[in-house]
Amino acid sequence: MPYRLSRQFIRACIASLILGVLAGVWALPQSSRADESVIFFASTGHRLSDTDGFLSYWRGTNGSITLGAPIGEPFAYGPLTVQYFERGRLELHPEYGNAIVRGRLGAEYSAAIFRTFAAPLDLADQPDMRFFTETSHTLRSPFRSYWEANGGVEVFGFPISEPVWEYVGPEMLQVQYFERSRLEYHPLAADQAHAVQISPLGHSLALLRGLATAPVDPEGAPTVGNDGLPLPEPIAAPAPPAPTDAPAPTSEPAAAEPDAAPAPAAPAPAARSGKYIIVDIGNQWLYAYEGDTIVYDAPVSTGRDGFNTPIGTFAVYAKLHSQTMEGTLGGEYYRVPDVPNVMYVVGGVAIHGTYWHTSFGTGARLSHGCINVGLQQAAWLYAWAPMGTPVTVRW
Numbered sequence: 476m477p478y479r480l481s482r483q484f485i486r487a488c489i490a491s492l493i494l495g496v497l498a499g500v501w502a503l504p505q506s507s508r509a510d511e512s513v514i515f516f517a518s519t520g521h522r523l524s525d526t527d528g529f530l531s532y533w534r535g536t537n538g539s540i541t542l543g544a545p546i547g548e549p550f551a552y553g554p555l556t557v558q559y560f561e562r563g564r565l566e567l568h569p570e571y572g573n574a575i576v577r578g579r580l581g582a583e584y585s586a587a588i589f590r591t592f593a594a595p596l597d598l599a600d601q602p603d604m605r606f607f608t609e610t611s612h613t614l615r616s617p618f619r620s621y622w623e624a625n626g627g628v629e630v631f632g633f634p635i636s637e638p639v640w641e642y643v644g645p646e647m648l649q650v651q652y653f654e655r656s657r658l659e660y661h662p663l664a665a666d667q668a669h670a671v672q673i674s675p676l677g678h679s680l681a682l683l684r685g686l687a688t689a690p691v692d693p694e695g696a697p698t699v700g701n702d703g704l705p706l707p708e709p710i711a712a713p714a715p716p717a718p719t720d721a722p723a724p725t726s727e728p729a730a731a732e733p734d735a736a737p738a739p740a741a742p743a744p745a746a747r748s749g750k751y752i753i754v755d756i757g758n759q760w761l762y763a764y765e766g767d768t769i770v771y772d773a774p775v776s777t778g779r780d781g782f783n784t785p786i787g788t789f790a791v792y793a794k795l796h797s798q799t800m801e802g803t804l805g806g807e808y809y810r811v812p813d814v815p816n817v818m819y820v821v822g823g824v825a826i827h828g829t830y831w832h833t834s835f836g837t838g839a840r841l842s843h844g845c846i847n848v849g850l851q852q853a854a855w856l857y858a859w860a861p862m863g864t865p866v867t868v869r870w
Contacts, residue, residue, distance in 0.1 A: 511525075512524055512526075513530070513696045514530065514697055514699045515694075515697065515698045515699065516545060516701065517698050519546050520689075521547060521688075521690065522548065522691065523545050523558075526549070527558075527567045527575075528573070529549065529558055529575065532565060533565075533703070536626060537625065537626065538560075539703055540625065540673070541625055541626060541630050542561070542677075543561030543563075543673075543675070544561055544701050545559070545560050546559050546560060546678055546681060546688045547686055547688050555567060555568060559677045559686060559688075561675045561677050561678050562656065562674070562675055562676065562677050563577050563578065563580055563655065564578030564580055564677055565578070566578050577632075580676045580677060581631075581632065581652045581653045581654050581657050581676065582655075583680060584676045585635070585652055587683050588779045588780070589779070590652075590780070590781065591807065592637065592652065594611040594612065595637060597611070603615055607633045610633045612634040612635060612636060614634050614651075617670065618638065618671060621671040622658070631654070631655055631658070632654025633654055634653050635653060636652040637651070638651045639651070639652075639781075641780035641781060643659055643780075646661075648661065657676055658673060659673075659674055679838070679839070682834065682839050683839045683841075739755070739758040739760050749765070749766070750763070750765055750861070750864050751763075751865040751867070752764070752856075752860065752866045752867070753867045754869070755870070756777050756784060756786075756840075756868065756869065757870045758836075759774060759836050759837065759838055759839075760836055761774075761826075761846065761856075763856065771859065773849065773856070774836025775835055775836065775847060775848050776829070776832070776834055776839055776840055776846075777846055778824075778840055779841055779843075780840070781805060782804060782805065784840075784842070784845070784868055785822075785824060786868050786869060787821070787867075788866070788867045789821040789865070790865050791818045791820055791826075791860055791861070791864045792820070793818070794817065794818050794819075794857065796857075797813050797814065797815055797817070798813075798827075802823075815828035815830075815853060815854070816854050816856070818856065818857060820866045820868075823844070825845050826856060826866070827845060827847070827848070828849070828850045828852075828853030828854065829847035829849065830850060835847065835848065835849055846868075
């Protein structure tokens with residue numbers, strides 16, 4: 476009997492050990508795969524996964540630098556699956572055997588803001604310059620070394636412009652457009668290793684197209700920083716010692732937090748009386764004042780790069796209920812019929828109603844220099860502002 480019990484005990488132990496090992500072998504790879512196949516970016520509130528292979532591609536192509544963090548979730552666009560990032564877009568192409576390629580954001584963004592570029596003459600490579608017959612454009616300092624060191628054609632595509640000067644935020648910078656991106660040169664950067672930077676065209680194009688970028692639930696995915704690495708554990712600050720004269724706690728409920736304001740914070744009012752308007756280009760918002768009181772505010776879209784809305788203090792000098800705007804600016808012909816509620820403030824720059832887009836207050840600057848507002852907002856401003864109303868345009 477003791478022998479039989481001992482053998483049964485041994486068999487039970489062996490069976491338990493085998494089941495435990497098998498369970499461990501089964502569980503560990505699944506856990507590892509779950510940890511490695513999806514991550515959640517704290518800065519943007521979006522996931523990046525390998526469901527479509529995007530995470531592996533991002534990791535394998537220096538995605539933290541050349542793409543940045545995802546700003547939306549993957550979605551179907553016709554036969555493609557696409558995902559937008561701060562500086563680019565990834566596309567899964569089933570017609571090419573599920574190959575992953577980068578979207579042509581440089582070409583699409585320049586077309587969306589009506590930016591055109593003159594091609595140079597037929598040239599040949601030189602020691603300090605490369606000429607691309609595919610697009611008839613060149614690549615040279617300060618962008619060439621960055622382009623070559625960070626992925627070349629696969630990441631940026633061919634150049635579709637020569638270096639040009641544009642406003643990037645409040646700065647006038649030299650930039651160059653490529654099929655899939657735009658590069659910026661910041662000569663005053665504290666670290667010259669970062670003098671050339673990739674423009675956030677993924678973010679700009681998502682705004683232009685009204686794509687969903689609101690944060691989502693991480694659904695248990697590991698949270699990472701913009702480099703794709705886990706965030707360090709927060710270090711708890713020691714609690715300050717309680718003051719000896721602290722008042723006794725009360726049972727009064729905490730005050731409710733106020734609702735978030737729909738518009739950006741208004742600029743400080745000027746020391747003046749009467750009616751006046753402030754247009755804040757940085758916020759893409761307009762504020763109407765009477766004395767030191769805001770009586771109206773509205774989102775706007777101001778001049779795009781190359782046709783920037785002038786900065787300064789002007790005044791309404793002409794008003795037209797409707798006008799067909801036609802002309803040629805920067806070599807571009809335009810004709811827009813029946814523009815409503817037009818108020819000219821300086822030269823050919825006017826505040827007016829806009830029916831051909833709705834990208835007001837999004838950061839998208841789409842005009843040839845005018846201050847675009849919605850139709851209802853333009854009607855209100857036209858009725859409220861008399862001739863001579865001061866208009867300040869500022870960053």
